[in-house]
Amino acid sequence: xxxxxxxxxxxxxxxxxxxxxxxxxxxxxxxxxxxxxxxxxxxxxxxxxxxxxxxxxxxxxxxxxxxxxxxxxxxxxxxxxxxxxxxxxxxxxxxxxxxxxxxxxxxxxxxxxxxxxxxxxxxxxxxxxxxxxxxxxxxxxxxxxxxxxxxxxxxxxxxxxxxxxxxxxxxxxxxxxxxxxxxxxxxxxxxxxxxxxxxxxxxxxxxxxxxxxxxxxxxxxxxxxxxxxxxxxxxxxxxxxxxxxxxxxxxxxxxxxxxxxxxxxxxxxxxxxxxxxxxxxxxxxxxxxxxxxxxxxxxxxxxxxxxxxxxxxxxxxxxxxxxxxxxxxxxxxxxxxxxxxxxxxxxxxxxxxxxxxxxxxxxxxxxxxxxxxxxxxxxxxxxxxxxxxxxxxxxxxxxxxxxxxxxxxxxxxxxxxxxxxxxxxxxxxxxxxxxxxxxxxxxxxxxxxxxxxxx
Numbered sequence: 001x002x003x004x005x006x007x008x009x010x011x012x013x014x015x016x017x018x019x020x021x022x023x024x025x026x027x028x029x030x031x032x033x034x035x036x037x038x039x040x041x042x043x044x045x046x047x048x049x050x051x052x053x054x055x056x057x058x059x060x061x062x063x064x065x066x067x068x069x070x071x072x073x074x075x076x077x078x079x080x081x082x083x084x085x086x087x088x089x090x091x092x093x094x095x096x097x098x099x100x101x102x103x104x105x106x107x108x109x110x111x112x113x114x115x116x117x118x119x120x121x122x123x124x125x126x127x128x129x130x131x132x133x134x135x136x137x138x139x140x141x142x143x144x145x146x147x148x149x150x151x152x153x154x155x156x157x158x159x160x161x162x163x164x165x166x167x168x169x170x171x172x173x174x175x176x177x178x179x180x181x182x183x184x185x186x187x188x189x190x191x192x193x194x195x196x197x198x199x200x201x202x203x204x205x206x207x208x209x210x211x212x213x214x215x216x217x218x219x220x221x222x223x224x225x226x227x228x229x230x231x232x233x234x235x236x237x238x239x240x241x242x243x244x245x246x247x248x249x250x251x252x253x254x255x256x257x258x259x260x261x262x263x264x265x266x267x268x269x270x271x272x273x274x275x276x277x278x279x280x281x282x283x284x285x286x287x288x289x290x291x292x293x294x295x296x297x298x299x300x301x302x303x304x305x306x307x308x309x310x311x312x313x314x315x316x317x318x319x320x321x322x323x324x325x326x327x328x329x330x331x332x333x334x335x336x337x338x339x340x341x342x343x344x345x346x347x348x349x350x351x352x353x354x355x356x357x358x359x360x361x362x363x364x365x366x367x368x369x370x371x372x373x374x375x376x377x378x379x380x381x382x383x384x385x386x387x388x389x390x391x392x393x394x395x396x397x398x399x400x401x402x403x404x405x406x407x408x409x410x411x412x413x414x415x416x417x418x419x420x421x422x423x424x425x426x427x428x429x430x431x432x433x434x435x436x437x438x439x440x441x442x443x444x445x446x447x448x449x450x451x452x453x454x455x
Contacts, residue, residue: 006124007031007046011039011053011070012086013061021052024113025120034058036070043074043081044343049127050082050104050120055094064094068101075102076346079429080130082123086111102431148184149331151420151453152321158185158313165311166192171263173308174286176315179365182286183244185313189284190242197241197281202234205247213255214271223272235268235279242282248308249289249300260304283308318360318367322417323424325355325367330427332368333383336375343381345374350385352425358390416451419444423453 008028012018013035022030031046033039035058043051051074055067067085074081082104087095095106104123107116148159165172166189174182183201190199207215214223218233235243245251251259262268263283267276285308294300318325326347333345347355360366374387418437426432434444448454 006050006128007048008120008124009033009039009042009046009048009051009053011051011057013054013056013058021111021116025117027117028120028124036066036073039070040073040077043077047078048081049131050084050123052084052086052116052120054086055091055098068097071098071101071103075429075432077344079427079432080127082127084116084119084123100431100435102429148181148188149328150321150324151327151423152316152324153416153452154316155321155324156452156454158315161311161313162189163192165189167194169282170310171283171285171308172311172313174284174313174315175291176286176288177317177363178288179363180315180317181364182315183246185315186242186244186284186286190282193242193282195241195282197239198237199242199244200234200238201244201246203246205250209252209255212252213258216255217258217268217270219271220273223270227272230270233268233270235262235281236277238281239279240281242284244284244286246286247288248285249287249291249294251300253299253301256301256304260301260307263304263307318363323420325358325360326352326421326424327427328364328367329355329371330424332371333375336372340375345378345381345383348382348384351383351388354385354388354390356421412451415447416453419447419451419453 006028008025008030010018010021010025010030010032011034012021012032015034018032018034022032031042031048033042039051039053042048053067053070055064055071056062057066057070060066071083071085074083079102083098083102085095085098085103085106086109087098087106088109091108095108098106104126105119107119148155150156150159162185172186172189174185176182186201187199202215204212214231214233216233216235218231218236219227221227221230245259262279265276266280267278269276291300291305295302295305318328329347333347337344355367362369370388370390371383373389374383378384378387419433422433422436423430426436430441430444434441437444439447
């Protein structure tokens, strides 16, 4: 059975020309529309990779306003769509404007059918390659940070650290505020390690002290009242894999001693048992607390700290990760839109400003909850600041760090922040980001390469 040909959307209000275009491109599965409303409906229904469209559409065919409105809507709904604009012979200014807005190409009327077919084929192929590239990036073997979405330089350094240590058995300690993504990093570390066993996480603060020891080490039948059968603990469950001890700063002192012995001997005894059971497991500790301060207060063992801290990763809070709040907002909205089976939701300009201005004390977890609530409560396909229920920012200048006044350093830092912010606001759309920055697309690509910013 032959593969289904790719869908092409033809937007043309002249029905005779519409029919001619469809006939000349019969190798494609074409659908048609003659105004903005029908074009958006067909686009959402068929999700075509390529669209050809006239700028003069009803109800104002003599103007380009409806055409540009449609172009903006299509790029907003799916930035990867290749839109080919058909313009009049003396309409170069509008053609260039369309390219700046994100159109793939423009052709002057009357259009040579062979040139149009070639242009559409090339656009189809480019879209296919980009989709395949994106699929490979998300499924790439050995990429430990595929679940972590960031453009922040410090977070990217953390990702490289995770890559480097993933192949070793070193114990890793993740430090950072609640909600910064410690479990995501721990899971990524396990995924990249090629360990055959499971990833097991336990929250040391969520389980009563009387039960925590049996949860970690397991117990033999008859070890205590109610122990009617032998039960394997979390450490044994993670044998051959990775055990994440979340909120390890809340681990009681008696259990700290037992955990230290396990880290030294790599064997355990179940409660009520006498047999030493060897366990091959990688330990990842995580906490939002200052462990060195707890050591000074005799609330945490110093020898256990150094056993856990073979590799220490300090995760910055979301408020210190340039551009990540907006970038993550786009990702969450895509996910929630899919889960709720509704068109992709987008952030309005006032919502973007509110996201950028909010301090996010609950970090990524708070952001996720805010976006989920907004995706449920929003009436249309645009999320506004009112939907987020976050304060709209007041104007203000960011102070320059007085300790570093080297002009080149300051300029590069400012350029990087601007590029990252523009890419985050536009959800990675290069054309829109370049327009926002007031530069051409090649200039933006050069800036991204020089500043080490990923697309």
